[in-house]
Amino acid sequence: MQNLYSNYFGLKEASFSITPDPQYLFLSEQHREALAHLLYGAGTSGGFVLLTGEVGTGKTTICRAFLEQLPDGVEVALILNPTTTVTELLRTVCDELRIEVSEQERTVKCLVDRLNDYLLRAHAEGRRAVLMIDEAQDLRPKVLEQVRLLTNLETTKHKLLQIFLVGQPELRTLLQREGLRQLNQRITARYHLRSFNAAETAEYIRHRLMVAGVERQLFTRDAIRLVHRVSGGVPRLINILCDRSLLGACVTPSPLVTKSIVKRAAREVKHSAPRPYGFGHGRLAMATAALMLAVAGGWMTRSWLAEVPVATPQVPAFLARWLPSRQTEPRVPVSPPPKAALEQAPGLALAEPEAAGPGEDLILADIAMDRASAMRVLLRRWGVEPAGLGPGDPCVRVMDYGLRCEFDGGGWSRMRFFDRPALIELVTEDLSERYLVIGGLDAEAAVLDLDEGSRRVSLATLDDVWDGDYLLLWQPPPVGGAIIGPGSRGEPVRWLRKLLSQVPDLAVEAIGSGVFDPALDEAVRRFQKREGLKIDGIAGPKTLIRLHNVVGMPEIPKLAPVP
Template sequence: MYKDFFGIAESPFSIVPSARFLYLSERHREALTHMLASLSGGGGFGLLTGEVGTGKTTVLRALVARLPQETQVAMVLNPALSAQELLASICDELGLTYPQEASFKALTDCIYRHLLANHSAGKQTLLLVDEAQHLMPDVLEQLRLLTNLETDSIKLLKVVLVGQPELQQLLQQERLRQLAQRITSRYHLLPLTAEEVDEYIHYRLQAVECLHKVFEPAQTRQIARATGGIPRLINLVCDKAMLLACQQATHQASKAIVSQACDEVLSWQLPGGSPEPGAAAPQRRNRVLVWGGALLVGGALSAGIGYQSLQPAGWLSQLQQHFTQHPGDASDVMITAEVASHAAPEPAMVVRRTVPEIELSPEPQPGQPVTMPPPAKIDPEQRWQAVVAQSRSERQAMQTLYRLWGYETRLSQANCETSQRVALSCYQGKAAELEQLRIINRPVLVTLQEPGQPHYYAVVYTLAPEHAELLLGGERVAVSYAWLQQRWQPGYTLLWRPPLGEESTIRYGQRGERVRWLNQHLSLLLGEAPTRSDRFDQVLLERLRRFQRAQDLAADGIAGPQTLMVIDSALNLPGPTLHPEKS
């Protein structure tokens, strides 16, 4: 309707997936890397989860586009099927013929014969199941049985399950434990950050060759806050904003236009009340952490893990209004705004300076007129202390660590012992230098302490060039390395996936499959000709010592947990990293 007005041939914000508008954020690329890694190995299942509208299907399409030509793909988009109907759907996708009243055995035999024929012809067979949270347990078990056909090294059928977070809970059922143990790669997709929302919007406008700068940076941040970084909601809001701009005969979407678009698109998802225009994400509660001093980075941050809300804060929009009216106060203040939900956060606003005292008013009650009662003052120190108070539980921090690996655990099970049940290993190190964490490149749980105060716990989530990002107390915050080093109590806890499921050391004189694995991968990392020897001999000993010296590890010639974790990082094996842009 507005295409002629903006001089474009196609709507840039259609919610219908299109290869022209494929935008992959850092986390989308990391998810894609993990899924491709799971398919290149010998495992049977990959798992991709994320909230509604975060771009799971986008990753799925990008995955298919990057598969080798010798891969045959079967895709099930409507998994609300019985086990027999699922087998028939797979046969249809693979182009197989079968009797109309075929039995379980007939369908299964038909698929098995085709898998063997593909393998003999050098082809890989891949099954993609979208919306997999709708699968019934008996159907999932049938999928597991299909992956039983294998050679000495690989599964003949590989499966990628894509679904909402409920899929993780479904796979925790006792009767599905065998399937859960076969998942070799898990990834939970996060929403876009504020910076990525800006890139996403302009990427789509450039794709249709729009010559007008429809959305200024202030408006893209406004859209990021309102939508929580969910691409589908961003599309709906931007499409509505461009329609409203056309109706008002302007080529630029103003703050008022974006606010109106947010109201019309998102208000139907909100609980009862009178939300501030354009300031609330669907079914979420806003909260703001105002903290000057430790938060020293000027990039837009957001979290993606389900946290319990610290407390509702209806004063977010008033804070933004204050900064609009008093821009000098906003020049150097750091504000992190998030939402409390089971996945998507609200992107943060970031500015710098010591936090001024700002007068705010409480949220109006439903049905009451907006009034301005006596002002309340924000005390940044009290706000920070509230976050720290929410971070006293080490088990809650451990829950966060498990979530980063794609596992939801009960609080009572959030400990190192649980790692063995999900094919992970828990390692507790004694390092006190961040450089050692960079080499291992996995999120870690650390203990922090303010002078004279009890300990509290955080997960180191990202190590950027100039700052670290922590997950604590339901918030994601950026801190300087000096601040973190001053409060970090020596030691850390991390989760990792040991080679071939065994975390014990590999030593000189040993033989077996793990020695062969070490030999092959060290050869790869050192650029040497690989061998298939399964004996830990003098040649492998010297090779291992050279690798350890190159990584500033103790060159003892023993492949212990630290050395194996560094090899894991160097090979970029699946799992959450501290440097997602390098994955």
């Protein structure tokens, strides 16, 4: 089945296999940081390094990357099956380090003595030994205590063995036991791998497709967002869902994986669990179990194939005509109406919003809107009152008003950071598309803009039905495209210089060259560093949104205070 969609999309191989493959290595920022902890630990003397993470978040990937980048003079004993006795563990360590042990020496004392002799010779020769134990949460407390005792192998100045413990989150709980407090105190570096955020999920999917030989995007933006939501950002689950979604697109047939195709895959998975995604500590475990069961049973494959006749797979001619994005450039941008028009816009009476009481979850289901309706309500914040947006993607339609959509994730703090009214999608049991518009925000509550009036709802209630992703509108430069960077020339560059000149302490001249030169590149980077943005020297949507905030661009709507 994998070869079927590989041929259909022009992939040289199945790009989302769950089998670890070094050529598909993807290191997000947090994975690079975790790897740095291991590499640092390999160069220090003694103690423990602890790396934990949920199932499927990439712990094994980090370990493989570490083994491929070993510093000179470092030797590693890798334990993959820690469910052993003390004697078996020590014998495995000796085998990994190629320490010859006779049958008569296979007692704990003899094994430790031989290991100590080896470590002393290695130290004298300038070599360092590392013991790495994967799935360390399965170690018995008695075996863990013996592992701790191995750190007592030392010279007068140096510990001879560095130990890495890699495992699931319950390893941290295990180490909190009273009987293991000495080991816990010897941990010199700790790192916990979280799941991917929405942006990392999108980058991960693009990376795997490119390695498989396809540079165009095969997933629509909405499809990627749903993959992130259903998988919880867990790399292994992303692979499973993307693999099945590509197969679904192939047999449908469709030139791209759309949200509806991913949704269908998610529904098949949902049959094995009441709610395959959600919030709280059980989220990843439920999603993992559901997706693993789906793979084992082949439910999604059978469901699609039962309904769609499969012809001999070939790459259709029309596939080449599809590009990663089919959005057209906007017509001549127009500035939003003045603030007076915004104040007169209907549906924004926020002075005394109706407070939601008990049963807020039911109210949210009643007041949520489809995407086009929610976008129309969001446009009111910009002083635009369209009768309707017409068919198609609302994000294409808003271009007619000189606006653009920008997707982001990170929850309430991130939304406050950009300080724009936003559109959020609810997490619903049936995966239907229902949206709310956030018009105001404080530490405990939000104001929802509705077709008529508004409503105050607690953030806790919204957290139960929201995954942290959102969409906001922003106003691109009055001339040119939405991105200004190296290679840009003319009026967009002059417009950017003028805005940057209004930023205190940035020292940018308002009048200058119309070429994006190194000095302007450096100014953009300084601004991005100051604002906590990704430092790439490119004035893209997020950089320009923050720039608008800093210089106080007129007529730009902000999140309203919550009465």
